[in-house]
Structures are given as C-alpha cells and as structure tokens.
Amino acid sequence: MTKTEIAKAFSSGKFEKTNKFISENAVWTVVEEDTFIGKQAIIDNCEQVRNYFQSVTTDFKTLNIIAEGNKVVISGTAEFSREKKRVSFVSACDVYEFDDNNQIQNITFYCIQKAKND
Template identity: 60%
Template sequence: MKVDKMADLSQEIKEWQLMVTPENNMSKTEIIAAFSNGLFEKTFEYLSENATWEVVGENYFNGKEAIIRNCREVENYFRTVTTRFETFNIIEDGHKVAVNGSGEFIRDGLTVSYVQACDVYLFDDQGLIRSITSYCIQTSKPGTK
C-alpha cells in the first residue's frame, strides 16, 4: 500500500510540475534576451508569482502582476518611438544570468533617449525568474555629443 501511495504522489508531483513549468522551454539566455530587449510578452510565463524587479534608483515592482503591469506601460511607450536594442554580453552562471547592452529611442528621426543598461536575473529551481535588477544609465550615444 505504501508503494502505491508513493507512486500516486510521484505522479501527482509530475503532473503539477507540468502545470507550472513553462511550455515553450526557452533557455535562460533566451528569456533574458527577450525581456531585456522589450519582448516582454514572451517572458511572462517565466516570471515566478513572487518575482521582484528593481530598476535601481527608479522603481521597485513586487510580484508577477506588478511586473506585468509595468511591462505593459513600457510597451505603450515603445509604441510611440522606434527602438533599437543592442545586446553586448550575456553571462550565465547556474541560476544567475546577466546581460548588458544599449537601447536607443527614436522619434521623428531623432534620438530622444539613449540608455546603457545591465540587467541581472536570478532564477529559481523551476527555471522561473525570481528577481531582476536593472541598472540603466541615460547617456549620449557613442560618437555623438
């Protein structure tokens, strides 16, 4: 009897893992590349329910829903400009992944903002994002004054 109950419990755990594990099976580097380049929708299923996102010196979002709400606001801004994102480096070490790059925001043919950024992601054991820390520095585009 105990063996049967253990087998049932094991099967229940497998079924539960299937329900909470993202279906697309993106790698961590694919997830963070998408998020850091503004392709938020692709990453929502990879946010843990209690994920946090700190934009250092600017904002702090606590929980998956708060992060998604902020992403929607950023997406609305992106609709008003042309964006050019460039990824320079992605470094992965176990449950930690960091990316640095730049974002240029253009309206009417003119750069309205240029940002150098570094995002640090921590993943949990299920492969979901547990936290994001973003460092964003507004600066001039290299080669311009």
C-alpha cells in the same frame, strides 16, 4: 525557453514571451528609480513600457551575456527615436536570478541614460 533566452527577450522588450516565466513573488528593481513586487506588478509595468516602445523606434544592442547556474547578466544599449530624432539613449546591465524551474525570482536593472547634450 532557456534562462538566457528568457532574459534576452525581457531585456529587449519582448515581454509577452516572458510572462509565463515570472514567479508569483518575483521582484523587479530598476536601481535608483522603482521596484515592482509580484508577477502582476511586473506585468503591469511591462505593459506601460511596451506602450512607450510603440510610440518610438527602438534599437536594442546586446553587448554581453554572462550565464552561470541560475543567474544571467545582459549588458547592452537601447536607443529610442521618434521622427528620426533621438529621444534617449541608455546603457544598461540587467541581472536575472532564476529558480530551478526557469522562473524569474529577481530582476535588477542598472540603467545609465546619456545626457541630452552629449
């Protein structure tokens, strides 16, 4: 997989495709929420997120992908619904930093959740 393919898969919740591309000392920062340090901590969090995704219908839309050198930036939206009712809507910008072996070193997620009354 290319760096862009890895980043796009991770951003769209296809974590199982990306596990082998996460370096042992990678860091995943969800700005203003949490930080996961190390490959296992990232994989463990991906499992929790995957469980949530299985409890809702997801609609991911990729709006932009910018790739240069060892960095890939993906912006998009995610809508989560259950029983045809919106549970949440998020606008996101995900920044990936890779090493020269296509291994993820850093992930930074900027997520803005739409207010419930919007």
